Structure formats: C-alpha cells, structure tokens
Amino acid sequence: MSVTTEIQFQVASVEGAPEHAVEGRSQWQLTWRRLRSDKVAITSMVVIVVMVGLAIAAPAIAALVHHPANVAFPNTGENAVGNPVGPGTNGFWLGTDDTGRDLMVRIFYGARISLFVGVVTTVIGTIAGVTVGMVAGYFGGIIDTILARFTDAVLAFPYVVLALALAVVFGPSLSVIIGIISFFAWAGIARIVRGQTLSLKEKEYIEAARSLGAGPFRIMFIDILPNLLAPVLVLATLYIPAAVVFEATLSFLGLGIQPPTASWGNILAAAQPFYTVAWWYTVFPALALLITTLAFNLLGDGIRDAMDPTTERLLRARKRTKQPRRTKPLVLSEEIPGAALPPAAQ
C-alpha cells in the first residue's frame, strides 16, 4: 500500500509509548484522557457518530419526507425537461437524481452501505492481517519467507486488475466487494504487524515466557498482541476511510454495488452525465464521502497522537517558552495527520 513504510515509522512511536501511571491506569485509560482534550479528534468522533446515526435512521428519514429511497417521483422530482430538480424544490431537501428520486434519502442509504463495508472489511482485514503478521514475524524461517513474499505480492498487485477479474467471474455484489477490499486490507496490516512482531520477539520478557514453558501461540496472543494493539488500532481507524473510498471507487466503475441499491459510488457514477445541469447531484454525495473519510482520518491521527504523549508535552513546552528552533526537528506524530492509504483510495 502507498504509505505502509511511512505508517511503519509513525506507529513505531506508538509502540514505544511510555506507560507511566499512578494508581494502575492502563495505557487505554491514559490514551482516552488525552484524546478527550483533543478537540479535532472529538469533533471527528461526533461527526462519525452523527453519520452513523443518520445511516441507521435512513428509513425513518425517508418516512419523514415521504420519499422512499428507490421510488421515483417523476412529477415532483423532475423538471419539464426530465432533469433533476434542485435542493429545496418540492420538498426534496437536497434535490433529486435523474429519475426523480430523493437525493438526500439515497445518500443516507448509501451511507449504510459505505459504513458497513468500511467497518466489516476493516475488521476482517485486521483479524487476518494481525494473525498472518504475528505468525510470520514470530516463527520466522521458511514460514516467514513465504508469508512475507505473499504479502508483498498482494500489496504491489494492481488492485484494479484483480477487482476487474473477480467482478467478471463472480459478478458484482456486496459480498464480492467485501471480499476484494478485505483481501487488500489484510496485506497492509500484516506487513506492519510483522515488522512490529520481529522487534518485539527479541525482548527479554518474551525470552522469560519461553523459559516458563509458554508455547508459541500463548506467547503471541498473550505477550505480543497486547503490545501490538496500539498501532493496530491506529491503522484500523485509518483503514476504514480507505475502505469506504475503495468501495466508492469500485461502485463508481460499475464493479461494485449495482443500482438501484444506493451507494455513494454509484450515485456519483450516475451523476456524471448531469454535472452541468444538476450540480447538487455530484456535490452532495461527494461531500458526504469527503466528510466521512476526513472524520475517520482525523480521528485516526488523533488516536495516534493521544497514544504518544512525549512529543505533545514537548510541543506545549516549546509554545510556552518560545525556544529557538531545534536543529533536530521532531518527526512522527508531530506531523499533522495523514491517512494510511491502503490500495485503492484513488
């Protein structure tokens, strides 16, 4: 994936985060406290919650405006020439699409698909990726060689080609999309987890566990995994928007969710011929997409920053004392966020 290397650097800072505490506060409690004070992250969380809420409430909203998602209203929903009507006309809050369906309602139904796909593929990809990465990193040797090369091959493979091929063979559908996206998601996570595992493996407490007689799987899941959770969480949060974008792209190309089921991708695809006469048809779904992905990206970066407080403290100190610029600028989480881009955020 595009930024695996970069993320590797960035999550390394998370892995080494200090665990100081009083009264037995776990790493998670500390992270949460720091996150709470990060306004951007909180805003993003709120936005996500709202979006999820709207998605869940889509049928209710449809009932509210009396415009079911897949029902066309040629009379009120299209103008004289048969083109979509703009926002605010005839009770269509955001306007209509080319067959006179309520655009807003379709956008919220599309949110269901997008969020569902985003979360499910990320969950699958994370579980698979963590397992593969840990096994490859811990066992080493021939197992690692095979798994690592396979992971690299998947990462480098042009996703479009594979998506095309699979869409032809199996026909586009929700499960196919979930399969394709998960297939790429796990590779990026596996690569990073493998790297982390390789370095964790050398720690003395792992040797101690072996000397106690712990078996490899116990060591992996009880000793190594807790140390992986932090970077994996960051990764997963950043993968969700990439998956959403991936799905939108596939649907846009006609390889994904098929009409009449609404997906942001296929709405935008259908909006293409009308962009000169119905700007809302393109703008509103695109905005929904942008807001959602932006929120997840910002949240992911916020979580990452919350897990690595060292730089934050230094930054605050600098602001207070106005120190001259250091010759060794801080990298890693000092940077403002960017997303992990698994294969197809294009």
Added chain:
Amino acid sequence: MTIVRFLIRRILTGIVVLWLVASGAFFLFFARPVATVARNLAGREATPAVINQVIKDLGLNQPIGVQYWHFLDRIAHFNLGHSYFTQESVNTIIRQDLPPTASVVIGGVILWLIVGLGIGILSATKARSVFDRLSTVGVLIGLSMPTFVIGEFLLLVVFVPLNQHGFHWIQDQYVGPSQGIITWAGHMILPWITLAAVQAAVYTRLMRGQLLSTLGEDYIRTARAKGLSERRVIFRHGVRSALTPVVSQLGVDMGQLLGGVVVVEVVFGLGGLGQVSVQAIQTEDLPVIIGFVLVAAAFVVIANIVVDLAYALLDPRVRIS
C-alpha cells in the same frame, strides 16, 4: 553484479511473473464448466444454438490442458485474440487505446512527483510555518478524497465555468500530442491533476517526514558547520538520502497507479485502455480483459525495474543485487 546481468535477471523474472499472471487469468476465466463459460461469452440472452456455436468456435470443449496450451502459445506470439464484442483484434485495440493511457500516466507521474516531492521538501524546510500548515491541510483533504471525486470536482469547478466564460483551453476528451502540444496539454491538464492529487498528497507527507528526520541527523549539522550553502545541504545531502525510501515506495505504488488511471479515464472520457477495459467488464469481453491484465502486469514489471535502477543509482550502498 553489473547492470547487464541485473537487467537480464529482472527481465527473466518479469517474464515468469507475466506467465503467472496470464495463467492466473486464464484459469480464473476458463476453468469453469463449459456451459457457464460459453453462456457468459455469448451473452445472457443467447439461444442454445448460439452457445453451441461459441463452444465450437472457441474450442471450449477441449480438455482444459489443451486450451491452456493454445492460450499460452497464442500469447507468446503476441496474439491476444479478438474482442467478442467488436471482433477487432485485441492488439489493435491496445494499439489504439494506449496513447491516451500513456499520456495520462506520463504526465500524471511527472506531476505527482514534482508536486509531491517539491511540497514535501518545502514543508520540511519550513516546518511548522504557515506554508507547512496549509500544505498539511491540503494533504489531508487530498488523502480523504477518492480520485474520481477530485476529477468530477475539477470538471465542475474548473472546466464548466471556464468554458462558459469563453476560455477554451481546458477541455475534456482526448487529443493526441500530434494536434499540438499546447492543445494536448489543455486536454490533459485536468486528468493529470486528478491522477496526481492523491498520490502527491501521500508523497508530500512521506517526503516531509523523511526529510525532517534526515535533516536531524548529525552529518547534516556537520555539512552546515562546514559552511555549505543551505541549498546544497538540503539537496545534495538531505534530499538525496531522504529520497531512497520514497523511491522504494514508488515501486509498490506502480500497481496502485493503474487504479487511478482507470478512474481518471472514465471520469474524463479519455477512451484509453482503462476505460475500454471497464466497458469490457460490462460486456464480459474476456479477450480484452485478459489483454488489459497482461499489459498492466507488464507495465508494473517494467516500472519496477526502472525504479530499482533508480534506487541503486541513489544509494551507493545498494549495488545492483
């Protein structure tokens, strides 16, 4: 190892890869019950007679091994078959539709690299300045948007209003460079920006991060202490070593690039290989699809070889091996 041996080894590996990809494609499509394949090819509404005809024409009744052999034989002779849909030779289709794709790729890659690396370098050298913060916001937005959204957005906000106000340089649709470089650029500029946008965002951040950490190294401080001009310090020393991980990432991204190309072609109606293959999906035109798959794989292989050469050039510790 010398350059020649390196090239030979990589080309051989590349051929193996292509063979694997072709085989994979073949088995994916053809290794299914004959009737299913035939029906797919003949179209959903074909009558049994037509299906039988298709089976006979394409030799689908033969054992899969024989079919595979014929397939490989054909491919080795660069014969990619004929489109089911238009009966044109796939080779012709590729030849015709390669120029738009190539135009997009070349321009897009150049733009992405220049903008991405350039802004990355500037951001790193002016860390935490207004420029840096603005570019960070831009990067974030770029990362959050799918390529096709950017494309549509550009169409809506740049192409349409400009044309409406009589400024016609920027157009959609494709024209070749033979029509004049300026014209060509005018048609291509929006696709280039679209293709480059997301990748540039990624590379800006990557470059910025790499350069920041490199500039913190002691040997940079030594160079400054020696009295070298800041520009030399940054470019000769800093950028050069910060560039190596970026270049190695480039190899991986070659595959991702193709996805963007397809999307850009569809959005701007450029009619290149990408768009054609998407249409081929919808019509289940297998030879065209297989042709595109092979071309894509070949592109990735070649691009990776180029990237590896560049990497060895940049990093004297890595001799071609």
Added chain:
Amino acid sequence: MTDQVPVPILTGAAPGGDDILVRVDNLVKYFPVRTAGFVRRTVGNVQAVDGVSLAIPRGKTLGLVGETGSGKSTLARCVAGLLPATSGKVFFDGQDITNLSRRRMQPYRREIQMIFQDPYGSLNPRRRVGSIIGDPFAIHGTVPSGERKRNVQELMERVGLNPEHYNRFPAEFSGGQRQRIGVARALALRPKLIICDEPVSALDVSIQAQVLNLLADLQRDYGLTYLFIAHDLEVVRHVSDAVTVMYLGRVAEVGPRNLVYDTPRHPYTAALLSAAPAADPDAAASRQRIILTGDIPSPIDPPSGCRFHPRCPKAQELCSQQDPPLEVKAGDAATHLTACHFPVEAGENLAAEAAARR
C-alpha cells in the same frame, strides 16, 4: 565420552558424594556466521561456549564469573534449554535434558526457572503484575484460575511486595521491586533450580543487598539450587558456595569459594581479584593491581592453545601451543581445578611480572 574433563565435585564433598542436581558435560555452543543473501554459507563460528563442564549439588549455589564475552550467559541459556547446544550434554536430576523437544522439555520447565538481568525488559509492560506472576500457573495448569489470585498474592508477600498491588503495571514499580516480581514469577512453581543471570547488576548497591538477602532466604526456606551469574566478584563471593571462572568460552578455574578467592591459581582469576575494589582502604592501598594488556579477543577467532596466553603475564611458548587441561594442581584440594600450564604459586608477585612484561 571423549577427552573427558573430570567433572569437578564441589563444595567440600568427597567425589561421588553430594547429590548433583545439574551436570554439564563438555558443553559447546557455536553461533554460525553466515553470508548474506538468499543461500547463506557459513563462513565462521562465534565460539561462545567451547567445552564447559560443571556440576551443581542440590541446595548449593554455583557462582559463574567472567567478563562480557566469556560465554556465561550463553551457558546459562543452554542449561535452561532456551538455546540448543551444539554439542555436549546437560543432565538435570540424572536425566539428559540436552536439546529436548519443547513438549518433552515442558515438565522440566517447572523445575528450572530463570531470573533475568534487566528489571525493565524482563516484564511485559502491557500486562498486570498479577498476571505476570501467575503465568506459570496458567501455563502448566497447576492452579485453576479462580485460585490463582490467592497464590499470586502469597508469592508477592513472600518476596516482599505488597499483595494489594496485584493489578498494577510493571512501570509503577522500582527496579528492585521489579526484580522481586521476577523472583516471584520464578518461584511460583517451586522449582528446584533457579538460574540467576546477573540479577542485581542493574540495581543500586543498597537494593542489591536486599535482593541478595531475599534470594538467600528463599534458598534456605525452599531448598533451592542456584546457578548465579555475575561479573561483580564481591557479589559472587557473598552468595556462592563454589565459583567457576570463565574466559572466552572455557573454564579457567573452578573450586570452593574460599579457595578460589584466597588462593587463585589461574593468572586470570588473580588479575580479576586484584582489580575488584576493596572496601578497606588499608587493604586497598597495599594491594597491587595486576594490569592485563590487550582486550578480550574475538570469540570468532580465538587464540590458539590457552586462550588467555596473549594477555597472560606468565605466558610461555607452551601456552600458545597446547590447551591446558582443567585439573587439580599440586598442593590443591581435590575440588579446586585450574586450567593453566604455569599456575600462580603462593607468594608470587604477579603484579611485578605483569609490569615487567608490558
């Protein structure tokens, strides 16, 4: 068993007397040095341990001393079964446990435990202390999870920790307390042997005393046997019944503690002892340091013959040709063995000889 070095019987017992818990026979551990690349050829070996034999009687402590690179930590890990031996044998309680499969080694893991040097690295920072100490119970299934807490808290109390801190993370404890956690973990299954790999090297001196006293108490209460590795001679003197001095993968000298410390026969031992700080200023003033030349050589390419000969103040031509056997020298007790062609004699002024050589 070929070129059998007589296995030293330690601590005042006649040969064949005391019950021997651990016996190491001619243990060899090489780490291969490979070329990089897809097919890797072995171009050399790091000879970390090159033919070491020793025996530890039940309930006693064997101190293992040596510089960095002497192979003592590697030896310990081979005995613990954490590293596979290249050749040689390890016997535990009469059973051959050399290079056993993980499954067959499992029951022995309850009897052989280890305490590590780094109090900060040897505990998983993301796990609570109670879970860490209770690990042995979980792994070997000896205590059902309901009762584990009680057992863990008993252990914590035994090592001097507050049992209320059961749910805390290692980061909330000091270095000395963390080592106690490590001790508690090692003690959980009432092992027979505890291998202590420099357990106090990373602690402040005052804390060292506490931990050492704890280890001594536990040995007395539970009849533990210790293999105690350290590079600090005073610590070793305090805890050991017998001492083995290692140099570059070989044993230089072995014997009951008092004999080795009071009458060292190997020049290396003598030099080490002369360099150890003495608490009494008068004794310190009158002591003469034996300064050795050179650095410890690389274990990949050890010197021929006696490995110490390039730095030895008494080295002669024989020393570079023949490897001295580990044997009892004239006038020594049967339990005191030295590997040297020209051992230090009583009244010999080694410091002067070393100065003259330089």
